[in-house]
Amino acid sequence: xxxxxxxTRCNGCGNCVDICPSDIxxxxxxxxxxxxxxxxxxxxxxxxxxxxPKKAIDVRGYADFAPLGxxxxxxxxxxxxxxAWRVKFRNGKKxxxxxAPITTVPWGSGxxxxxxxxxxxxxxxxSQHLYSEPETIRMDDGEVHTLKxxxxxxxxxVSY
Amino acid sequence: xxASNPIAALTNIVPLEVVQGYVILMLxxxxxGTILDMLLKKNAAYFFAKAKAAESxxxxxxxxxxxxxxxxxxxxxxxxxxxxxxxxxxxxxHLLTMYGFLIFLFATLALVFAYPVKGAPxxxxxxxxxxxxxxxxxxFWFWFFIRVDxxxxxxxxxxxxxxxIFILSLxxxxxxxxxxxITNALGAxxxxxxxxxxxxxxxxxxxxxxxxSKFAHMFFKPAAALNRRIxxxxxxxxxxxxxxxLSDPEVQKMFPDIPEYLGTNPxxxxxxxxxxxxxxx
Numbered sequence: 185x186x187x188x189x190x191x192t193r194c195n196g197c198g199n200c201v202d203i204c205p206s207d208i209x210x211x212x213x214x215x216x217x218x219x220x221x222x223x224x225x226x227x228x229x230x231x232x233x234x235x236x237p238k239k240a241i242d243v244r245g246y247a248d249f250a251p252l253g254x255x256x257x258x259x260x261x262x263x264x265x266x267x268a269w270r271v272k273f274r275n276g277k278k279x280x281x282x283x284a285p286i287t288t289v290p291w292g293s294g295x296x297x298x299x300x301x302x303x304x305x306x307x308x309x310x311s312q313h314l315y316s317e318p319e320t321i322r323m324d325d326g327e328v329h330t331l332k333x334x335x336x337x338x339x340x341x342v343s344y
Numbered sequence: 345x346x347a348s349n350p351i352a353a354l355t356n357i358v359p360l361e362v363v364q365g366y367v368i369l370m371l372x373x374x375x376x377g378t379i380l381d382m383l384l385k386k387n388a389a390y391f392f393a394k395a396k397a398a399e400s401x402x403x404x405x406x407x408x409x410x411x412x413x414x415x416x417x418x419x420x421x422x423x424x425x426x427x428x429x430x431x432x433x434x435x436x437x438h439l440l441t442m443y444g445f446l447i448f449l450f451a452t453l454a455l456v457f458a459y460p461v462k463g464a465p466x467x468x469x470x471x472x473x474x475x476x477x478x479x480x481x482x483x484f485w486f487w488f489f490i491r492v493d494x495x496x497x498x499x500x501x502x503x504x505x506x507x508x509i510f511i512l513s514l515x516x517x518x519x520x521x522x523x524x525x526i527t528n529a530l531g532a533x534x535x536x537x538x539x540x541x542x543x544x545x546x547x548x549x550x551x552x553x554x555x556x557s558k559f560a561h562m563f564f565k566p567a568a569a570l571n572r573r574i575x576x577x578x579x580x581x582x583x584x585x586x587x588x589x590l591s592d593p594e595v596q597k598m599f600p601d602i603p604e605y606l607g608t609n610p611x612x613x614x615x616x617x618x619x620x621x622x623x624x625x
Binding site (some may be wrong): 192193195196197198199201202203210211212213214215216234235237238239255257258259261262263264265266268269270272276279281282283284285286287288289290291292 | 390391400401428429430431434491492493495496497505506507558564568571572582583584585586587590598599601602605606610611612613614615616617618619
């Protein structure tokens with residue numbers, strides 16, 4: 185879902201220009217407002233949508249997700265820690281809102297203090313776990329799920 | 345020096361009637377340019393079409409009192425304090441140029457139309473210089489450091505595009521106006537001719553290029569801000585989702601992930617991306 189800019193909401197702050205990893209958000213030379221210069225090269229990361237303080241950037245939904253004439257709008261509220269989406273069909277009858285948490289702790293409070301952590305042992309280095317795993321991921325059974333632990337084996341072709 | 349009346353000095357070269365005619369012509373050009381802008385670029389038509397489309401998704405009908413309230417709030421917040429800008433430096437720069445321009449404009453009108461050429465109060469001349477100085481300071485700060493082309497796009501300050509017609513001609517008007525007034529007050533009347541010519545040329549470009557420049561933003565931006573307030577008040581919200589109060593049981597019932605992950609009384613998470621200022625260039 186490539187992004188586009190509502191020119192009447194944009195105030196030309198340049199946050200989207202700074203944050204776009206594809207370098208396709210640029211400033212228009214006539215009105216000094218942001219615009220997506222090449223939607224086909226958009227990675228759809230939505231970084232510009234999140235960074236826009238004026239909610240001036242939206243995504244174009246694909247036809248199977250939101251039919252023509254649709255509206256897909258997002259509001260990411262960092263202080264409340266949620267992201268909300270609203271998808272509206274062109275006839276206005278289907279109007280769906282979705283909301284999900286984007287953090288469970290205050291921003292910046294989860295930075296690992298690696299200086300205070302002991303160096304990994306050889307066993308930890310050889311394991312498949314990354315730093316702080318499995319404690320920080322929801323592994324209720326305490327182990328990483330593998331093909332073997334789930335009774336599966338690799339086969340040629342498509343596995344079901 | 346700043347108490348000298350620049351219009352009195354100008355009337356030593358050209359009759360006052362010519363100066364008054366020039367100011368009226370500039371006023372006509374601004375009005376004409378703005379009307380042309382609205383008609384040919386269909387800005388007003390866009391706003392009305394958008395308002396019409398939003399009617400179907402509004403949740404309440406606004407009373408005239410609600411609309412007046414939205415208009416007053418827009419004037420007091422977005423217009424008077426440039427609240428549209430989230431970058432504090434840009435906001436201060438815009439306030440300096442906006443109020444400086446208004447002071448400069450009204451002082452010019454007062455000096456040209458309200459008082460006899462030699463009898464204008466000193467305070468009006470001082471305000472003329474103060475307004476010009478505010479625009480010059482705020483404008484050059486914007487031009488060299490804050491302008492998004494320089495601060496985010498990373499282009500050199502001396503690259504000029506169409507969007508710069510307004511700021512450059514505004515800066516030219518106030519800067520050359522100040523230089524002209526100062527050199528004139530110092531008695532260098534011959535040298536003062538050059539900044540005077542550049543001052544008149546810049547002012548003419550500023551007021552005659554409304555159709556091509558960003559001059560009309562001073563009319564359209566308040567209209568856009570008012571439109572945003574209206575859509576929030578009538579519930580149409582420009583199709584944006586409503587997040588609401590996350591501790592409200594109704595909201596939690598609708599979105600059960602909220603109480604599961606954030607608790608029944610979610611805390612303030614502070615700023616995420618907003619904590620990190622973009623300094624990529």
